[in-house]
Amino acid sequence: MIQKFIPLDEGMIIMDEAxxxxxxxxxxxxxxxxxxxEYQRFYECVYYMCTYHGSNEKTMQLYEKFRNSLEESIFSTVLPNLINKQGENLLREFVVVWSNYKLMARWLCRFFEYLDRFFIPQRIELESLNDISFSCFREMVFKKLxxxxIEAALTLINQEREGLHIDSVLLKNVLNIFVEISDHRGVNYYQDFEQILLTEISGYYSRVASEWLLHDSLxxxxxxxxxxxxxxKQRAHQYLHPExxxxxxxxxxxxxxxxxAIKLMEKRQAENSGLMTDYQEILSKCAGMSLQEGSSPSSPEEWLSKLMASSSHIC
Known part of the structure; x- marks a missing residue:
């Protein structure tokens, strides 16, 4: 059992050990x-330093020591492990250091728990210890890299789309961190990534549509x-969120x-004797084919059947 009076300097040395x-x-x-x-020794050290000194100034020094310990660990260890890595190696190291960082922060939160229970609730401007651990990593690591x-994650997705084998578990873990590290003020990093992904997908399929129309039969x-x-669908199920x-x-x-839709109709007409059709009216009908759930065809073949039915009715 630690003695109840612990001079500030001596207490700081004990916490440096932790x-x-x-x-x-x-x-x-x-x-x-x-x-x-060990846990009891470090917890009681913080407890007695706060309760004996009875000074918010002294307790604030412990609060800052907690934050500084996280920042120093990030600066001296986390960033050097990430900064020079690229691609899949960067993502793999990112997953490892995030897991280790959370474990380290969890232990420190337990040692400094008295601050969370009695000091921080009295000062609403202060972050909780857990929030500090997230915000330090978010500001010093995540936002920086x-x-x-995102570039590394999109590269893996594009590689798989081109037929290469990728580590889908790694990708899922990375995207889960995007969700986990989003802050309470409404910044959702996974949604930001999702928008970039959808933009890339739109560009990709616009290009291949033009190529396939030129070289393939209907x-x-x-x-x-x-x-x-x-x-x-398979790809999304492996590592993306259901939405x-x-x-x-x-x-x-x-x-x-x-x-x-109109180009597909033109291709059909060209393949089936070149009959002319009022394409403007077909386009108007096709525009009503909503992609919302419950109204969209279940397959491209069904979609095309509806399109053909529209053209037959017009003819």
């Missing part, structure tokens, strides 16, 4: 454990659309079917 050991986790030793005696994380085109929709799947399928359908 911080030094906890930092081993972020340095690559996640198996680091604290015994029950966010564009590189039957081949429809087969490719079916294959793409199935693959995008994203519907948005991706909607974008694929729009760029491969709805946007080029």
């Amino acid at each position: 911080i030094l050991k906890a930092k081993k986790i972020i340095e690559g030793y996640p198996e680091t454990k604290f015994s029950g005696e 966010y564009c590189r994380f 039957a081949e085109y429809v087969q490719k659309v079916s294959w793409c929709l199935n693959r995008e 994203t799947e519907a948005k991706i399928l909607q974008a694929v359908r729009y760029h491969l079917l709805d946007q080029i």
Whole structure:
């Protein structure tokens, strides 16, 4: 049992011992454990320093020590491990350091828990210890490297779309961190990523639609659309959030079917004797084919059947 009076300097030395050991986790030793005696010693050190000195100024020094310990660990260990890595290696290291960082921060939050229970609630302008641990990492690491994380994640997705094998578990873990690290003020980093992904998908399928129309028959085109929709659905199920799947399928359908409805009709007419059709009226009817759930055809073949029925009625 620690004596009840602990001079500030002596108490800070004791907490430096706790911080030094906890930092081993972020340095690559996640198996680091604290015994029950160590936990009690460090917790009681903070408790007695706060209650004996009875000074908000002294307690604030402990609060700042907690924050500084996280910032120093990020600056000295986390950033050097990430800053020079690229692509998949960057994402892999990102997942590891985030996991280790959270574990380290969890131990420190337990040692400084008295601040959370009695000091911080009296000062509403102060963040909780858990919020500090997230905000430090978000500001010093995530925001600094966010564009590189997105670029690496999109590269993996594009590689898989081109037929290469990727580590889908790694990608799912990275995107889960995007959700986890979003802040309480409404900044959602996964949604930002989702918008960028949908923009890339739109560009990709606009390009391939033009290429397929030029080189493939209508039957081949429809087969490719079916294959793409199935693959995008599988891909989304592997590592994206459920809400994203519907948005991706909607974008694929729009760029491969709805946007080029008239060109598909022209291709059909060219393949079936070149009869003329009032394409403006067909386009008007096709515009009513909503992609919303419950009104869109379940397959490209069904979509095309509706389009053909419209053209037959007009003719």
